[in-house]
Amino acid sequence: MTITMQLKRASSALVIGAILSLAAPAHAKDDQLFKDLGGKPGIDKIVGDLMPMIMADARINKFFEKVDMKKLGGLLSEQFCELSGGPCVYSGRDMVISHDEMGVRTSHFNALAENLQVAMERNNVPAAASNKLVAMLAPMHKAMVRKVEPAQQ
Numbered sequence: 001m002t003i004t005m006q007l008k009r010a011s012s013a014l015v016i017g018a019i020l021s022l023a024a025p026a027h028a029k030d031d032q033l034f035k036d037l038g039g040k041p042g043i044d045k046i047v048g049d050l051m052p053m054i055m056a057d058a059r060i061n062k063f064f065e066k067v068d069m070k071k072l073g074g075l076l077s078e079q080f081c082e083l084s085g086g087p088c089v090y091s092g093r094d095m096v097i098s099h100d101e102m103g104v105r106t107s108h109f110n111a112l113a114e115n116l117q118v119a120m121e122r123n124n125v126p127a128a129a130s131n132k133l134v135a136m137l138a139p140m141h142k143a144m145v146r147k148v149e150p151a152q153q
Helices: 003-023 032-036 039-056 069-083 095-099 106-122 127-137 140-144
Strands: none
Touching: 032 039, 032 127, 039 069, 039 106, 069 127, 095 140, 106 127, 106 140
16 A cells, blocks of 8 residues: 555544544533433332332421422432433423422431432442432532521521
8 A cells, every 4th residue: 555545544534533523522421320320210210219208208298298299200300310411301490499488408408318318229229329319419408498597497
């Protein structure tokens, strides 16, 4: 093979590589947590186990008395799926708007997180993955929990 032919092949390979790199996402989405949660079916199962736990938990069930639990379950599945790197897009309202004036305290936030961890344990989610999802939800504390005057507690 002549040097000219080698240069043409190398040039073609570079052009093809450049085209492919433009078509590929600049940053591949990390979906390992999504996989560790069992993908969308696993997340749906976790949320399915979580919902009755919420309703049975006297620490937090008052917040959900007038809530469409089926719709909420769907939104939680979307949210967990998106956060974990899955293909879902959360379609619910902003956390601040959703929880404004509800009187959610840190103890309520923690109760829900505890129930979520139990639901993940029941679905054999590895502890590292469970902890990672809860850690991803932790920043929502600021949006959900409101400081209340001592007389209102």
